[in-house]
Amino acid sequence: MITLQFLLTALVVVIIPGTGVVYTLALGLGQGRRAALWAALGCTFGIVPHLAAATLGLAAVLHTSALLFTAVKWAGVAYLLYLAYQALKDGGALNVQASETRQSGWRIARRGALINILNPKLSIFFLALLPPFLSGTPATATAEMALLGAVFMALTFAVFVLYGIFAAAARTQLLGSPRVMAWLSRSFAAIFTALAARLAFERA
Template identity: 65%
Template structure:
């Protein structure tokens, strides 16, 4: 069940830059270490509904329902584009600014949670990730999936926290250059836009 192979698989999945990594790193750059860790916590909580869906078998329904899948997908696209607009125009959570006030940690965490809640691919991901590591005993399958999901979330938080701490450490160097801040804001907006485009082209 829980093995080194599973932990390494989780680590490989989490290290690859995606929506959560971009959001966490950008938040740490824009708001500092505490905000970055709040973003990491929020992004870690986001997969919970998808994990529950996989355990309960609802992910299969989501996968076969084109309407339900499309609604969730386009809600995610709209949210990513909104974050991209905020980073580009200023005032958004991801906008990098010399202001050192961290802002509301709860709002930052909630936004991170929404990023993953609105990603329908996560339900399918858990259905693909967990079964190969189950013991094969139907009587313990639910408990095993819960345990594997807990390990995945722990690895997710630790990985994202590392990204947050690294980005926060680079914050001072970034804030000393207005040109660097401008280019980073454009890069963050572009990254969110590309992720939105990728999600928009995903099919059931």
């Protein structure tokens, strides 16, 4: 049931940089490998509610409920703008700086999870992505969706970890340049702001 076509499709989707990748890169550059691994873990588990919604058919409810979709969307927009502020703020959670602050791993993971939880388009995305790869047997459809979702999560975590390790390795090359670190912080802030603007214009 886990076909090569599904694996390649899922891999392409995961590799394309999105909000979770940006967050993982920011933590890797700003705080090192440990923080990047927690970020990857949080972003991965943040897709669980959306996979569950797609499996149980709740994604269709979200898609047809304009009020619910809008509420989740604007919460996501506000959260992305908050992350942009954290990238600009001296000592902020996403600010790239020479001193390695030791944030709680669970706090890093929670922020990463919220990034995906507050994106209402993910449920609809999984509802479109997974069903074409099912066997067509109604009795096993739920189990198949769960298995495909688990494989997608594993790929997500693996790819995000690689992004994070790359960012952490690059961090050591940047510590000696305050100008580069400031530029990176402003760049992350601009990216999160742009992602917030894009989400604001999304429609159910």
